[in-house]
Each structure stands twice: as C-alpha cells, then as structure tokens.
Amino acid sequence: MSLPRLLLPLALLLAAPLVSAAPAAVVQTPQVRAELVAHAPEGVGAGKPLALGLVIRHQDGWHSYWKNPGDSGLPTTLAWTLPPGVAAGDIEWPTPKRLPVGPLMNFGYDGTLLLPVAVQVGPGFDARTLDIRLHAEWLVCKEVCIPESGDFVLSLPREQATAGSAALFEAARAALPRRVAGVSAAARIDGDSVQLSVKGLPADWQGQALDLLPATAGALRNAARPEAAWAGADWNARLAIDPQRTAAPETLELVLTRAGEPAGIELAAAVTGAWPALAAPETTETAEPAAAAPLPPAAAEGGLLPALLLAFFGGMLLNLMPCVFPVLSLKVLGFAAHAHDRGKLLAGGLAYAAGVVVSFVALAGLLLALRAGGEQLGWGFQLQQPGVVAALAALFTLIGLNLAGVFELGSVLPSSWAAARARHPLVDSLLTGVLAVAVASPCTAPFMGASLGVAMTLAPAQALLVFAVLGLGMAAPYLLASAWPRLAGWLPRPGVWMLHFKVAMAFPMFATVVWLVWVLGQQAGIDGAAALLALLLALAFAAWAFGARTLGTRARVGFGAVAVLLLGATLAWALPAWHEAPPAAASARAEGDWQPWSAERAATLAAEGRTVFVDFTAAWCVTCQVNKRTTLSRADVLAEFRSRGVVLLRADWTRRDAAITAELARLGRSGVPVYALYVPGEAAPRVLSEILSPGEVRTMLADLPPAAAPVGAPA
Structure with missing residues (x-):
C-alpha cells in the first residue's frame, strides 16, 4: 500500500475539526463556548416579551469585539432564520472595554458576554413551537486572532415560559449604554480634531473622570484619549480625528463611560464644520485583506498534548520530504566518517539534534514576534524574500564546490579558524542541523499542518514548545541511529571510497541550487534568475581563486582581485533585480x-x-x-x-x-x-x-x- 493511502485516514481525521458539527444550541472551540439562549417569560406570542441572544464565554486571555472593533478586529455578526411573522432586531451591544494592542486600540469583551436581540412575534404566528436557526461569526483574539463561526438551533414552546437565562439577560441589560433624559451633545470640527460639548449629565457623574468610546467607526483616532475638562456642569473634550479616516459622519455616535459603572451613556452629537479630506485607500500588498467569512479553526480538540504528538511525528516524516534530501547526504558523510567510533557518533547526533531544535525554536520565535507585530506571515515565510533564497543558493553552491574539491576550507579560513574547526567537529554537526532546518522549513509534512495551525493559537511558550518537539521529531531518527551500536556493522570502514562518495554528494547540493534559482525566477522574473546565476558563477570563481591548493600566492592575489570585482558587479546587478517584483501577469497567470x-x-x-x-x-x-x-x-x-x-x-x-x-x-x-x-x-x-x-x-x-x-x- 502506498504512503499516501496509508496517510489518508489520518489526514481525514486531522481535517475533521474543520467540518462543522450538526447545528446545536452550543458550539465549543478551544477559545470560546458559544450558546444560543432565549428569554420568553410569558411564552411565545404576539405582544409578549421575547429576546434571543448569543452567549460567548471566552477562555482566559481571549476576547471578541464590539460593533466598532477599533483599529483591528471584526464585530460579531448574527444571521437569523425565523418563521414568517417573526422578526429579529439588531444586536444590543453592551458597553465594551478598551483593549490596547501596542500603539493601537481595540474595543471588545472578555469573560462571559451575552449579545441580546429583541424579537417581535406577529399576530399571525400560531405554530406550537418557535423554531430558530442562527449562523454566527465572531473573531476571537489573544496573541493571535482566529475567525470562528457556528450554526445554532433552538425550539421554544409557544405556551411555556422560557426563563432559564434570565440572569444573563438581566446582566446584559444592565450593561447596555443608556439614553439619559436631558443629556445633549454637540460636536464641531476644529482642524484635525473634534470639539465635543456634553450638557445635562447626571449629578453623580459631574466632576468625575470620564472616558469616551466612539461607536461610529472610521472617524476618530481610537487610541487617543479625549483631552477633557469640566466647565461647571458641562463636560468638554477634544477628540483627535484619525488621519487615515474612512468616514465623515454627520452625527457622531459615542458612549461616555465612568469607572465602576457597568453601563455607559449614549450620545448622539450632530457635527458642524467640514471634515478633513478622506485618506486615499491603501493599495500596497501589505494592506489588510477584505474580511472573508470565517471558518471554524482546525485546532486539535485536546489542546497542547495532541499538538505535541502531531508535531513529533510530523517532524519525523519531514525527513522524507524532497527538500531535505540534500542535507541528509551531509549526515550520511558524518555517519560514514565516525561509524566505528561510537562516542563521536553519539556526540555528533546530539549536536545535530541541538542544531535542529534550537533552529526550529529560533525561527518560530521570529515568526511569532512578527505576527504579534501585525505581519501577515506563515511557516516558510523566510523563503518569500528573494534575498534569502539567493543566500541559500550561494551557501549550497559553496557546499557543493567544497565537496567536489574545487576549494578547501583550510585554504580560505585563517589557520587559527581551521585549527579550531578541526578541534571542534561537533560544531559541524550542529551547523548541519541549522542548515537542515533552513532547507526543511518551506516543507509541510503530514501531521505538520494541523500541529502548526494549533501552535499559532497557543500562548507563545506553548507554541515554542510545539516547534521544539517538531525539531526533536526531525532529529530523532539520526539521534536514534547515533546511539545504536549495530549501525557501525552496516557501514564499511573509512577508506578511498569515502573520497568518491564525498564528490558524489556535491551533486544533490547543485540540484538544490537549480531549484532555488527556479524559485527566485518565480519571485523576481527571468532577470532576477539570470542575476543570481551570474552571482553564483562569480562566487564559484572566487572560491576557486581563494581556496584552490594548486594556486600560488601571486596567482591567488591576482585571481582574487578579479573575483572581488566580479562579485561586486554581479551584486550591483542582482539586488535591484530581486527587489522589484515581476509583473502581475507573470506572477499570477x-x-x-x-x-x-x-x-x-x-x-x-x-x-x-x-x-x-x-x-x-x-x-x-x-x-x-x-x-x-x-x-x-x-x-x-x-x-x-x-x-x-x-x-x-x-x-x-x-x-x-x-x-x-x-x-x-x-x-x-x-x-x-x-x-x-x-x-x-x-x-x-x-x-x-x-x-x-x-x-x-x-x-x-x-x-x-x-x-x-x-x-x-x-x-
């Protein structure tokens, strides 16, 4: 049976969390527990009070968003399917809290949240039960953000009261921003700010420190606190206009809040004066993409432990991926050289494993840091940069030339460096592990996709642990082979054959260079690929000029000078060629x-x-x-x-x-x-x-x- 057929049942099992379960009243994810609830204290009928709501219970550290999510995020949306004669109103949003993210500011909720919706039942409704269907979509965030959704169903008996969630609805009503009789607000544009004046506030609010949340999105700077002052019973504030604003409302919807109060005061301030010019829409490739319909995350239900198991086996299978083959040849050389010295073999295996694990953790740490800073990146992100691809091509060219005998490191490195390298062969094993990760990182082996997807939803320490176990899985076969005494009996003793084998191992390196040149050609076009080939040619000439044993001092100096000039000229050609992307027609055809x-x-x-x-x-x-x-x-x-x-x-x-x-x-x-x-x-x-x-x-x-x-x- 082929490997893909063996892996198919497991692959379908891993994909299972992506498929929504049959609609129910409760949807559970690793981040939230969402439930459709109802409050019909007098049963269901025309003129009787009826409210529906989505309860979102966030796990510690996670939050979702208000109707104005702020500088990032998305508001929760509810799409109802109700019988004829029954109509649902809009979400009644509780007063949110500020959610600072670095220099940005979002608005949302954590803990337990109920989003209530008032429902009107017409006189023509006479069914025995009210059957309700809801499709809800929400964005939940911690260090990372996960779009989630759920399909809910609920049936309410017409003649029976439903009040099991009365406390939740009561708490939600207590947190709703309220209109207060006698309170009025006016807003006037003044340059790059809005001058707001609020009159008629309740006596217990006067003289207090207040905050203001913009319910109207896209007009004000969310992160800027109001510059406020009291003038008697009037509260005046200066609000900064967002220089990248996308709206010019005639009325600003605002929520005034006070510390210790569960609910704010709703304000509707008519705006006088002309808004500054709207910002031009972003067109760069880094602009935030339009939000698409979220899907349930493919997180493993068990949390961290299943992710660790998937990561370990995914790391082991990574050794079977084609992109890792060239580096494996270097490990085979190391095994052959020390096959009959168990101590050196085991030490080399441990050093290789350390290089693999540390490199996976370092690369994952960089990825998580960049994602936390707002970068849209995924696994293998480093090879999305032409400069990184070119650097790897240069490195593999040098490795191949060294294996083929074009130059010797001892002829290029200072004598003290060469001696140190000879005294510390474990460094070579460790660097081989680093190189293996550099080449393997673009690959995704079976089990890896699910484990990496889960890792992106975990706290940083747990995510790094997943990547460390992934590296341990990749290094495990070599670590096991290094500690297995019988391995030595399978390999011939060192001899002349190793010299021929070393030269043969140069060709997988050159094959990798061919692949990397093709990759860069896809990124930077034919000119970029040609520039890389010219640079590799100059690099090969420099390696021969500085490292060939047969050249004398004068010849080495002369050829070396020419090599430096060639390298400079090819770099001057290559860098601009790699910086510019090919035309869209070439990259997306x-x-x-x-x-x-x-x-x-x-x-x-x-x-x-x-x-x-x-x-x-x-x-x-x-x-x-x-x-x-x-x-x-x-x-x-x-x-x-x-x-x-x-x-x-x-x-x-x-x-x-x-x-x-x-x-x-x-x-x-x-x-x-x-x-x-x-x-x-x-x-x-x-x-x-x-x-x-x-x-x-x-x-x-x-x-x-x-x-x-x-x-x-x-x-």
Missing part, C-alpha cells in the same frame, strides 16, 4: 484549467453556488511541486474535476500575499501545501492531506454530483 486565486474571485464563485478546489502552493515548496506534477496536472484527475463542474484555483504564496495568509489562517494552517475543496452548502471546506495521490482526489470528489454539462477551463 492561468495554467490550463487552473486560474489565479483571489478572495474576490472565490467570493464570486461561492455566490454563484460553484464548487471550488484551491491549491495553496509556492515555488519554494518542493512538496507542492511534487504533488502538482504527480497528481494535480494528470489528465485523468483534471478530467474528473471537469466532470464534476469543479472550478480550479491556484493560490500562489511564493511572494508574500496577505490575502492568502489570511485564508490559510481561516483554514487553521500556517504553511503550504494546503488543498481545500469548497462545496456549496457545507459550512467548512474539505481539507486534504499534504501528500496527494490521484486516488485521494477521486475519493474526495466521489460524492459530488456530475456537472449538468462538463465544463472546460473556468471563465
């Missing part, structure tokens, strides 16, 4: 049946009721390219997609793309490859395993009805 993915395109197809299959890929992801050539480009697989009327989209993550990063986050993933089938009527997409086979794709498509008329390439 149709390939036969495959069309470029975009959030807008996906939303349009969803609105049309089309089934869509998305290949989330990148040029630097070797597993992606293998799957593309062995499965997704096969004529029989493409014919099966066409026969089912499936639209094929390809989301290319080779360069940074905030919209793709956001969509991966919605799927509970932080790296590629990811393969998702979006079926109309299904709450969440079907996510396949990281290693595809034609049989797995056919199994996924088997329950889809045939297309009315087979379609060709999508329009």
